[in-house]
Amino acid sequence: MNITNSIVTLLSVFAPLFSKPVWELAQTLITGAMLCQGLHTVAAILRKMGLQYEKTFCKYHRVLNRDKWSGLKGAKILLGMLVYLAVNLGIPIMIIVDETIERRKGAKIKAKG
Numbered sequence: 001m002n003i004t005n006s007i008v009t010l011l012s013v014f015a016p017l018f019s020k021p022v023w024e025l026a027q028t029l030i031t032g033a034m035l036c037q038g039l040h041t042v043a044a045i046l047r048k049m050g051l052q053y054e055k056t057f058c059k060y061h062r063v064l065n066r067d068k069w070s071g072l073k074g075a076k077i078l079l080g081m082l083v084y085l086a087v088n089l090g091i092p093i094m095i096i097v098d099e100t101i102e103r104r105k106g107a108k109i110k111a112k113g
Contacts, residue, residue, distance in 0.1 A: 007031065013081065017074055022067045025060055 011030060015023050032045030042060050046052050054060075063069075086093050 007034075013077055014074055017069045017077075018067070022063055022069065025063045026069075029060060029063060 008027075011027060014026075018026050028049055028051070029042065029045055032049040033040050036045050036048045038044065042057075042064065043052075046054060046057060046060060051057070051060075083093060085091075
């Protein structure tokens, strides 16, 4: 299955997070996740991509649990893309903070995490 050039361009900013072989697998998983309806498991994604009979299907599972890549770096790239898009489209950016996620103790503290 070929993905469109716009999706490839969009995903290419995440390529530096992965080694070349892992990036090939990650692109398949990301594309399949976008196309998948219902459960977004690795098995469901492989079925959607027509790879359910792939003999080395375990390599796709390793992308998520063993291969080296940084979810934090990926989140920073994604946030940068969203901010760039919002600024260029004139969409206001709201930053909302949930104070209950911070662990605090004390008798006078109302919002405890």
